[in-house]
Amino acid sequence: MKWGGGVVVAALxxxxxxxxxxxxxxxxxxxxSTVDTGTIDVSVSASGKVVPAFEEIVNSPIDSKIxxxxxxxxxxxxxxxxxxxxxxxxxxxxxQKQLDEEKMKELQxxxxxxxxxxxxxxxxxxxxxxxxxxxxKSVELRNERYLDSLGAGTADKVLxxxxxxxxxxxxxxxxxxxxxxxxxTAEADFRVxxxxxxxxxxxxxxxxxxxxxxxxxxxxxxxLTYVNNDIGARVAKGEQVAIVSDLSHFxxxxxxxxxxxxRVAAGSRATVKIGNEKLQGTVSDVTPLSKNGVISFTVxxxxxxxxxxxxxxxxxxxxxxxxxxxxxxxANGSYYIGPGEYxxxxxxxxxxRKQRVRLGESNFELVExxxxxxxxxxxxxxxxESYKSKNKLKIK
Numbered sequence: 001m002k003w004g005g006g007v008v009v010a011a012l013x014x015x016x017x018x019x020x021x022x023x024x025x026x027x028x029x030x031x032x033s034t035v036d037t038g039t040i041d042v043s044v045s046a047s048g049k050v051v052p053a054f055e056e057i058v059n060s061p062i063d064s065k066i067x068x069x070x071x072x073x074x075x076x077x078x079x080x081x082x083x084x085x086x087x088x089x090x091x092x093x094x095x096q097k098q099l100d101e102e103k104m105k106e107l108q109x110x111x112x113x114x115x116x117x118x119x120x121x122x123x124x125x126x127x128x129x130x131x132x133x134x135x136x137k138s139v140e141l142r143n144e145r146y147l148d149s150l151g152a153g154t155a156d157k158v159l160x161x162x163x164x165x166x167x168x169x170x171x172x173x174x175x176x177x178x179x180x181x182x183x184x185t186a187e188a189d190f191r192v193x194x195x196x197x198x199x200x201x202x203x204x205x206x207x208x209x210x211x212x213x214x215x216x217x218x219x220x221x222x223x224l225t226y227v228n229n230d231i232g233a234r235v236a237k238g239e240q241v242a243i244v245s246d247l248s249h250f251x252x253x254x255x256x257x258x259x260x261x262x263r264v265a266a267g268s269r270a271t272v273k274i275g276n277e278k279l280q281g282t283v284s285d286v287t288p289l290s291k292n293g294v295i296s297f298t299v300x301x302x303x304x305x306x307x308x309x310x311x312x313x314x315x316x317x318x319x320x321x322x323x324x325x326x327x328x329x330x331a332n333g334s335y336y337i338g339p340g341e342y343x344x345x346x347x348x349x350x351x352x353r354k355q356r357v358r359l360g361e362s363n364f365e366l367v368e369x370x371x372x373x374x375x376x377x378x379x380x381x382x383x384x385e386s387y388k389s390k391n392k393l394k395i396k
Contacts, residue, residue, distance in 0.1 A: 023387070023390050023392075023393050023394065024393060024394040024395070024396045025352070025387065025393050026395075026396050027395050029382070030380050030382055030395075031331075031382035032347065032378045032379065032380060032381070033330040033331035033333075033379050033381045034330075034376065034378050034379075035369060035373045035374065035375050035376060035377045035378075036328070036329060037326060037327065037328055037329070038329055038366075039324065039325050039327075040323070040324045040327055040329055040362070040366050040367075041269075041320045041322075041323055041363050042320070042321050042322040042324060042361040042368075043271070043318040043320045043321060043362070043364065044256065044260045044264070044319050044321055045256075045316060045317070045364065046255060046256035046260075046297075046316075046318075046319060047255050047256075047314070047315075047316065047317065048252040048253060048254040048255070048299065048314070048315040048316065048317040049252065049253050049254075049312065049313070049314055049315065050250050050252055050309050050311060050312065050315060051251060051252070051253050051311060052246055052247055052249070052250060052251075053246060053249035053250050053251045053300075053304055054220070054222070054245065054246040054249065055243060055244070055246070056219050056222075056243070056244050057240055057242075058083070058216060058219065058240070058241055058243065059238050059239060059240055059241065060086065060214070060216075060235040060236070060237060060238065060241050061210045061214050061237065061238075062086070062091050062210060062214050062237055063234070063235070063237050064086040064087045064088065064090075064214065064235060065086065065232060065233060065234045065235065066084055066085075066086060066087075066228060066229075066232065066233050066235060067085045067086065067087050067231065067232075068084060068085040069083075069084045069227060069229045070083060070084060070085070071083050071084075071224050071227060072224070072229065073224055073225060073227055074224065075223070075224045076221075076222075076223055076224075077221070077222065077223070077224050077244060078218060078221045079218060079219070079220055079221050080217050080218060081217060081218040082215065082216070083216045083217060083227060083241075083242050084216045084228070084229075084241065085215070086214050086215075086216065086235070088214050091210070091211055092211065094207070095204075095207050095208065095211055098200075098203070098204050098207055101200070102200060102201065102204055105193075105196065105197045105200055109190070109194060112189065112190055112193055113190060116187075116189070119182065120182065120183055120186060123175070123178070123179045124179070127172070130168070130171065130175055131172060134165070134169055137161070137164055137165040137168050138165060140161050140165070141158075141161045141162055141165045144157055144158045144162075145158055216241060216242060218244055219244060220244060222244040222245055223244065223245050223246070223247045224242060225243050225247075225311075226240075226242060226243040227241070227242045227243075228240070228241045228242065245311070247311060248305055249304045249305055250301065250304050250305075250306075250309040250311065251284075251298055251299060251300055251301060251304065252298070252299040252301065252315060252317060253296065253297075253298055253299075254270075254296070254298070254299055254317040254319075256294060256295055256297070256319070257293060257294060257295075258290040258293055258294060258295050260295075261286075261290065261295040263319070263321045264295065264297055264319050264321075265283065265286060266283055266284060266285055266286055267282065268282070268283040268319050268320055268321065269281075269282060269283075269319075270282065270283055270317055270318065270319045270320065271317070271318045271320070272299060272301065272315050272316070272317050272318075273315060273316040273318070274306075274308045274309070274313065274315050277306070277308050279301050279302070279303055279306055279308075280301070280302045280303075281299040281301040281302055282299065282300050283297050283298070283299055283319060284298045284299065284300045285297065285298050286298075299317060318363060318364045320363070322361070324361065324368060327360075327368050328369035328370075328373060328374075329366045329368055329369060330366070330369060330373070330379050330381060331365065331366065331367070331381050332362055332363070332364060332365055332366055332367050332381075333381035333382065334382075334383055335381060335383070335384070336362060336367050339359060339360050339361060339362075340359065341357070341358050341359075342356075342357050342358075342359055343355070343356055343357070343388075344379050344381075345380040345384055345387070345393065346373070346379055346380075347377075347378040347379075347380070350394065350395050351392055351393065351394055352392065352393040352394075352395060353391070353392050354390070354391045354392070355372060356372055357369065357371070357372030358370040358371045358372055
C-alpha cells in the first residue's frame with residue numbers, strides 16, 4: 001500500500017505538471033464557425049475603384065489658346081454653362097470667308113441658270129424657224145409635183161426641190177437632237193453646281209458647329225472635376241480642356257488576373273464591399289484584351305447613389321461564377337487562400353485539436369468543405385499562425 005500510494009501520488013504530480021505545461025489559448029481570442037449544410041454562390045475576387053457613372057471629357061475642337069477661365073474644379077455647372085473662353089478670332093475670320101464663298105456660289109448657280117435658259121431659248125427659236133422653212137419647202141415640193149403631173153414642170157426641177165426638202169428635214173432633225181443634248185447637259189451642269197453648293201453648305205454647318213463648340217460650355221448638368229486653367233496656354237485640336245462628372249451616381253471599374261478572365265462575363269452578378277457595406281451589381285462589360293496580366297471590367301451597381309460611394313474609392317469586388325447546393329460550408333477568413341488542403345483547429349470539449357481538412361470553392365463569406373469535417377463541428381477561423389506547430393491546445 002505504501003508503494004502503491006507513492007506511485008499514485010507521483011502520477012498525479014506528473015499529470016498536474018503536464019497539464020500546467022500544456023499550451024493554452026484564451027477563448028475570447030478565438031473566432032469559431034460551425035459547419036453547416038447549404039448553398040454557396042462561388043465567386044472570384046478582384047480589385048475595384050469607384051468612378052462616376054457618367055463622365056464626359058471636353059476637348060478643344062480647334063487649335064487655339066486659352067483667354068479666360070470662368071469655372072474651377074469642383075464647381076457645379078448646368079447644361080450650357082460657360083467654362084472657359086478660347087481665342088476664336090482666326091476661326092471666326094475663316095467662317096466669314098466661308099459665308100462670302102457661299103454667297104458667291106449661290107450667285108454662280110443663278111448665273112448658270114440664266115445662261116442655260118438663254119441658250120436653250122435661242123435654240124428653241126432656231127428650231128421654230130427651221131420647222132417653218134421645212135413647211136415652206138414641203139409646199140414647194142408638192143406644187144412642183146403637181147405642175148409636173150400637168151406637164152408644166154420638169155423632172156429635174158422636182159428632184160432639185162425634193163433634195164432641198166430632204167436636206168432641210170435632216171438639218172431640222174439634227175438641230176432637234178442638239179437641243180435635247182444641250183438641254184440634258186445644261187440640267188446636268190446645273191445639278192453638279194447645285195450639289196457642290198449643298199456640300200459646301202454642309203461644310204459650312206460643320207464649321208459653324210465647331211465654332212459653337214469652341215465656346216467651351218458644360219455638356220450636361222454635373223460637377224466640373226477638371227479644367228485647364230493655364231491662361232495663355234496653347235491647346236491643340238482634340239486636346240482635353242475640361243472634364244464634367246455626375247457625382248451623384250457611380251459605377252465600379254474592376255481588375256482581375258487574366259487567369260480568371262474566362263470566369264468573368266457580362267451579365268454576371270457581382271458584390272462590391274466597401275468596409276462592412278455590401279452593394280449588389282452586375283458586370284456590364286469586359287475588356288477582351290489582357291493588359292499587364294489583368295483584365296478590366298465594369299460593374300453597374302443596383303444602388304449607384306449609395307452614400308458610401310466616393311469617386312476614386314478602392315473596393316473589393318466579388319464576381320459570382322457558379323452556385324453549389326447542399327454542400328458543407330464554414331465561414332471565410334484570413335486562413336483561406338484557395339482550394340486545397342488545410343490544417344484547422346476543431347473544438348473538442350475544452351480542447352482544440354488540429355485536423356486535416358480539404359476545402360473547395362468559396363465566396364467572400366463562405367468556404368466549401370470537401371472533406372475532413374462534419375456538420376456541427378466548430379472550427380477556428382481566426383488567425384492561428386502562432387500555434388501552427390501545435391497539434392492540441394487547451395481553451396482557457
